[in-house]
Amino acid sequence: MHILVTGGAGFIGSHLVDLHLQRGDQVHVVDDLSTGVRANLAAHEDDPNFRFDEADILTWDRLDRAVCWADRIYHLAAVVGVYRVLAEPTKVLATNIAGCERLLRAAHAGSWKPQVVIASSSEVYGHNDEDILREDQDLSVSTRAGTRWGYSVSKIADEALGLSYAQRFGIPAVIARFFNTVGPRQVGRYGMVVPRFVAQAVRNEPITVFGGGLQTRSFCDARDTVVALDALAQRADRNTLIANVGNDREISILELAQLVIERAGSRSPIHHVPLREAYGEDFEDIRRRRPSLARLRSLTGFEHKYTLERTIDDLIAIERTKLEEGRDGYCTLVRPQSERAA
Template sequence: MRDPQRKSCLVTGGAGFLGSHLCEQLLECGHEVLCADNFFTGSKRNIEHLLHHPRFELMRHDITFPLYVEVDEIYNLACPASPVHYQHDPVQTTKTSVHGAINMLGLAKRLHAKILQASTSEVYGDPVVHPQREDYWGHVNPIGLRSCYDEGKRCAETLFFDYHRQHRLRIKVMRIFNTYGPRMHPSDGRVVSNFIVQALRGEAITLYGDGLQTRSFCYVDDLVDAMLKLMGTGDAFTGPVNVGNPVECTIRELAERIVAMTGSRSEIVYLPLPNDDPLQRCPDITLARESLHWEPKVPLHQGLESTVRYFERLLSRQD
């Protein structure tokens, strides 16, 4: 007889950085997990330790095509999330956000399932309000190089709330701010993975602009904890809710910290700032504190140490 507390959970993008950690934690909580991924940016290496778990199933699938499965909850994480990857095929990126949302919402509607959308701080664009609150509508370039991701995610949020209003679908929308940790893709172009890989290889640390632009970095374990808490809230709470670390640091400070932590002799070199790259990005997490009873616990130095150790092991296998 099935445990009534056990849920069947679909995680799209489940072999990716965030998705693999979420799959792992859902199994820890006693649930059944169906991981769907087309492996554009995800990797079997991220979930190979789960492949023989009796409550885990892997399916190769692209969510721009409909999916017919039976589940209780859907976590929609599928979409390339770094500029290097989402700008590689911008049309497909928009399709993944928009067509993927339509397909997963249609599945949730048919199953009467609860569904969570992994949205992003990119919906705020290059913000003129700081820190960013959920009631801020954003400052986004609709035709820039980043628009395939920014506007795709904004449209996905629109679809989620229209399905909620029109079909009474049980939705959850989380706006994720810079997350880092083990299983990041070494070539994803994000600052944490970039700096660590460059430092470990003794290469120049490439810093864009003057390095004074700020970001706030949230460790992956804290992010997954918030995701589970959001899915566990009552139907009246839909979000959107910001999830991230409100402690800011400059990109230059991050680079210097990683160089010191790795004992690298890498020099920092400065390159022109990319188009539409935001100068400030920091969440106001008041709503997450009040509604999810959540705030990040892992300090930056501790999270970076775990991430550096992961990349040391990864690069040693590649050499």
């Protein structure tokens, strides 16, 4: 099978590359390396089934050729991370919407219609206080999210584009609504909470919890995420579907901090930081994020392999190895331009 992965040098994308190369597929990655890193793909540099292009999805002049070559496309190229979303609101909309539309237009223009797997997000559910979020619920955008709302808008638009091209032009689309994905290769530089907590705990530094820490999230290991994505794509075949992808175990951010401290045997205290100070603007954080996985499980029979504890233990071991080898991967947070200029 021919696999094209946009954003394939990133956290989730590189795990998809691993999965398909291990299976014997041919994999072509395009990434502008704005957040992805070539090192994530280092293990495959000499693999004859692997190809890499450093390029911007908005301007890449070989997109049409790559799309016509592919049997399946994973579209992950996007501006992600709370700090980048807040710092670069116009780029969020341009890259996330225009990039997706350009990809789908290329798929329509070619003689072959590849399957397109579109990375959406739990953010499309907005400030929904339901105990569990299902695919048939209404999507919403709330100004309570501050300028972060642009990311939600971009992902809703990507879903609409995927469904429109599927209906009008017969391009099979799988829309995967990711809930918080964690695991090896994720960095805390742009606000991702688990690698940030792990890095702080390993160094016995204060763990910074934004707000009261009572907001809950559901964390899924990327190594499970990519298996679920592939299973959905296989199940969908030439049909179109929407499904939540994540883990339905719910944990508060404060409980997460305590769990990381416990697993690391850390002396880190917990330090609460007001949202305004953390993000540089006032907004109401989303209270909870727990997916219904009934559709994913009924379609694919998918079962998780990685518990949150196992993921955290793996990340702690990786972080400690970096320190021992003098490869300190700890990154300071990149804050919004408005805050840096203040």
